[in-house]
Amino acid sequence: MNGSREPATADPSGRLSDNIVYFARVLRHAGLPVGPGAVIDAIGAVETAGLRRRDDFYWTLHAVFVNKREHHAVFDEAFSMFWRPRGLIEKMLAMMSPVAPSGPREPEKAKAGSQRVTDAMFADQVPETAPPKPIIEIDARFTMSEREILQGKDFAQMTADELAEAKRLIAEMTLPTDAIRTRRLTPAVRGHRFDARRTLRASLRTGGDLIALRFRRRKVVHPPIVAICDISGSMSQYSRIFLHFLHALTEHRRRVSSFLFGTRLTDVSRQLRVKDPDEALAECSAAVVDWSGGTRIASALHAFNRHWGRRVLGQGATVLLITDGLERECDADLAFEMDRLHRSCRKLIWLNPLLRFDQFEAKAWGIRTMLQHVDVLRPIHSLDAMRDLVAALDGRRDGDADPKRFLNMGRAA
Amino acid sequence: MNVSPAARDLPSSIDATEELLRGARYVADRSLATVLYLSLKMGRPLFLEGEAGVGKTEIAKVLAEALGRRLIRLQCYEGLDVGQAVYEWNYAAQMVEIRLAEAEGVTDRDQLAGDIFSERFLVKRPLLEALEPTLTLAPVLLIDELDRADEAFEAYLLELLADFQITIPELGTVRAASPPLVVITSNRTREIHDALRRRCLYHWVDYPSAARELEIVRLKVPGAGDRLGREVVAFVQALRGEELYKAPGVSETLDWASALSELNVVALDPETVSDTLGVLLKYQDDIARLGTSDMRALVDEAKAKAGAIE
Numbered sequence: 214m215n216g217s218r219e220p221a222t223a224d225p226s227g228r229l230s231d232n233i234v235y236f237a238r239v240l241r242h243a244g245l246p247v248g249p250g251a252v253i254d255a256i257g258a259v260e261t262a263g264l265r266r267r268d269d270f271y272w273t274l275h276a277v278f279v280n281k282r283e284h285h286a287v288f289d290e291a292f293s294m295f296w297r298p299r300g301l302i303e304k305m306l307a308m309m310s311p312v313a314p315s316g317p318r319e320p321e322k323a324k325a326g327s328q329r330v331t332d333a334m335f336a337d338q339v340p341e342t343a344p345p346k347p348i349i350e351i352d353a354r355f356t357m358s359e360r361e362i363l364q365g366k367d368f369a370q371m372t373a374d375e376l377a378e379a380k381r382l383i384a385e386m387t388l389p390t391d392a393i394r395t396r397r398l399t400p401a402v403r404g405h406r407f408d409a410r411r412t413l414r415a416s417l418r419t420g421g422d423l424i425a426l427r428f429r430r431r432k433v434v435h436p437p438i439v440a441i442c443d444i445s446g447s448m449s450q451y452s453r454i455f456l457h458f459l460h461a462l463t464e465h466r467r468r469v470s471s472f473l474f475g476t477r478l479t480d481v482s483r484q485l486r487v488k489d490p491d492e493a494l495a496e497c498s499a500a501v502v503d504w505s506g507g508t509r510i511a512s513a514l515h516a517f518n519r520h521w522g523r524r525v526l527g528q529g530a531t532v533l534l535i536t537d538g539l540e541r542e543c544d545a546d547l548a549f550e551m552d553r554l555h556r557s558c559r560k561l562i563w564l565n566p567l568l569r570f571d572q573f574e575a576k577a578w579g580i581r582t583m584l585q586h587v588d589v590l591r592p593i594h595s596l597d598a599m600r601d602l603v604a605a606l607d608g609r610r611d612g613d614a615d616p617k618r619f620l621n622m623g624r625a626a
Numbered sequence: 627m628n629v630s631p632a633a634r635d636l637p638s639s640i641d642a643t644e645e646l647l648r649g650a651r652y653v654a655d656r657s658l659a660t661v662l663y664l665s666l667k668m669g670r671p672l673f674l675e676g677e678a679g680v681g682k683t684e685i686a687k688v689l690a691e692a693l694g695r696r697l698i699r700l701q702c703y704e705g706l707d708v709g710q711a712v713y714e715w716n717y718a719a720q721m722v723e724i725r726l727a728e729a730e731g732v733t734d735r736d737q738l739a740g741d742i743f744s745e746r747f748l749v750k751r752p753l754l755e756a757l758e759p760t761l762t763l764a765p766v767l768l769i770d771e772l773d774r775a776d777e778a779f780e781a782y783l784l785e786l787l788a789d790f791q792i793t794i795p796e797l798g799t800v801r802a803a804s805p806p807l808v809v810i811t812s813n814r815t816r817e818i819h820d821a822l823r824r825r826c827l828y829h830w831v832d833y834p835s836a837a838r839e840l841e842i843v844r845l846k847v848p849g850a851g852d853r854l855g856r857e858v859v860a861f862v863q864a865l866r867g868e869e870l871y872k873a874p875g876v877s878e879t880l881d882w883a884s885a886l887s888e889l890n891v892v893a894l895d896p897e898t899v900s901d902t903l904g905v906l907l908k909y910q911d912d913i914a915r916l917g918t919s920d921m922r923a924l925v926d927e928a929k930a931k932a933g934a935i936e
Contacts, residue, residue, distance in 0.1 A: 246820060258668060262640060262667075263639070268656055269660055275829075281828070420718050483871075
């Protein structure tokens with residue numbers, strides 16, 4: 214591949230096109246949308262561009278196979294694994310070896326996308342060792358049964374594999390489609406209000422002879438969602454998985470702002486906008502310095518109200534506050550800041566994983582203080598709870614989550 | 627709409643493509659040259675994404691200039707419709723024509739219809755212009771900031787980019803003699819549909835490396851001295867590593883370098899940097915953030931790294 218004597222255009226015969234086909238299959242298994250058309254294009258492109266340099270070859274395949282920026286990381290990893298100049302024997306050994314698929318996992322800190330590529334390379338091997346149909350069937354049943362157990366399971370008790378499955382389910386989740394009507398008007402064919410300006414302007418085209426009426430109606434927008442997420446020691450497990458939910462949400466709609474707080478507040482909205490979930494979460498972790506430390510809810514909320522409140526809480530924002538509410542310092546600040554936050558948004562939803570306990574009672578001072586200032590209180594410890602949250606954001610189900618029920622309960626006791 | 631007399635043939639290799647761009651004063655990565663070459667050779671549209679100010683639009687301009695082709699630009703915006711992008715009938719002129727025909731006593735309806743739906747009354751917009759069969763050399767068609775247009779418009783483009791033809795019901799089908807060289811750019815304010823991506827060759831235009839950026843500064847701002855150029859590039863590169871709302875692009879680097887050379891600055895110093903920061907950073911948050919950090923340390927760091935570029 215590095216020789217300089219090769220001609221400028223590549224020879225279509227030989228094993229190269231076979232290898233490109235195999236490479237495309239690896240990419241497809243790793244999640245890139247590579248169709249047969251792209252494979253033909255890739256072979257054509259390599260013929261056109263020639264094989265003089267490795268990086269030319271890289272960018273030639275890149276131009277055809279990569280259609281989105283977030284696919285770049287996966288492609289890069291797959292390319293360096295597949296088109297390795299040496300180590301062919303090791304690669305073959307690894308691919309042929311029957312224990313390889315269930316072998317030791319890559320360490321957690323592996324490069325984004327590399328796990329998926331490794332899986333894809335080995336997955337490629339499956340159809341050749343066994344007939345494809347039964348494999349697919351078994352696979353489907355397995356996930357079905359696992360899915361049922363997963364729905365109600367507490368995130369904190371999940372194994373790494375279950376967590377991975379949960380993350381996949383979160384990415385597939387139907388997301389809320391709440392909408393509010395704004396005071397702005399937008400052109401509409403079936404609107405109810407007469408649009409004089411556009412009518413006049415349109416009539417100019419015909420010289421004023423024909424006047425076709427134009428209409429408009431009230432504009433409907435998704436309200437912004439603001440998530441403020443506690444990442445102190447007791448909460449970090451839930452917060453991490455909730456970040457996946459936020460990532461899916463950020464991808465789905467425009468105005469989603471996410472903040473993490475432990476001892477201080479960090480804005481991670483932009484990190485979550487990275488399309489690859491692994492990469493986005495890695496960037497979040499890098500941006501935050503106080504994972505699993507202590508909490509200071511009042512000061513974090515104060516920072517939010519002061520620096521961000523007026524910027525991100527416009528147009529009837531919904532605020533999701535994810536914390537267990539166990540505040541150590543008991544002073545008036547917490548009540549003040551909660552009140553302020555509550556007054557500046559349309560709806561304040563408190564997601565508290567402590568609600569997973571049946572006998573939950575609002576006894577802690579922090580919880581009692583915060584309860585007075587939230588509209589909705591819901592659990593957030595399992596996939597089911599997360600799905601209920603989606604329904605609540607849609608405005609479908611809210612009745613069962615009135616926070617005052619705990620206050621009254623406390624008073625009665 | 628600049629047609630230079632020296633129309634050139636398409637480049638015949640990746641190296642030639644790189645040469646061609648350099649000849650037109652555009653410093654391109656090898657990756658970009660590869661994709662561009664493939665797109666020219668395979669006749670596929672080139673789809674460029676990247677942060678603002680990395681030179682996406684510039685590629686189309688440079689390509690048109692270097693190849694001696696006509697540049698036809700379609701700037702997309704929300705609410706862009708066929709009437710603005712493809713063609714429109716000149717209703718007013720048609721009305722006048724009908725009244726004149728009435729005055730002359732023309733009663734043949736077919737003749738009248740043929741007259742008023744002729745090319746004379748067709749207002750051509752960029753996409754139709756690009757397909758003009760009378761053009762001997764295929765033009766460069768730049769569809770700029772496609773993400774701003776509505777999704778329905780993308781669907782329309784699909785048809786156009788597949789066959790390079792447009793059907794006007796009253797007039798017939800217009801087909802390009804040779805397909806235009808299409809460059810599509812997007813700033814990613816929303817995702818472009820997969821169907822459109824599939825028909826294009828995709829490339830993410832990234833910020834250039836320090837050495838390449840220095841080359842660009844030398845090429846575009848010859849007035850800036852070697853020392854200033856190096857320090858500017860080192861400072862901007864360091865800035866891109868910071869947590870900023872909007873990192874400065876190449877165009878900001880060039881603006882800053884020319885601003886500093888206009889001010890007769892030969893080397894960076896903290897005061898000048900603070901005074902001219904508005905050229906580099908366009909958000910008050912970013913400027914405030916940098917204002918609180920130690921400017922002297924940043925400048926010193928840039929100076930230390932400046933010598934090592936290349």
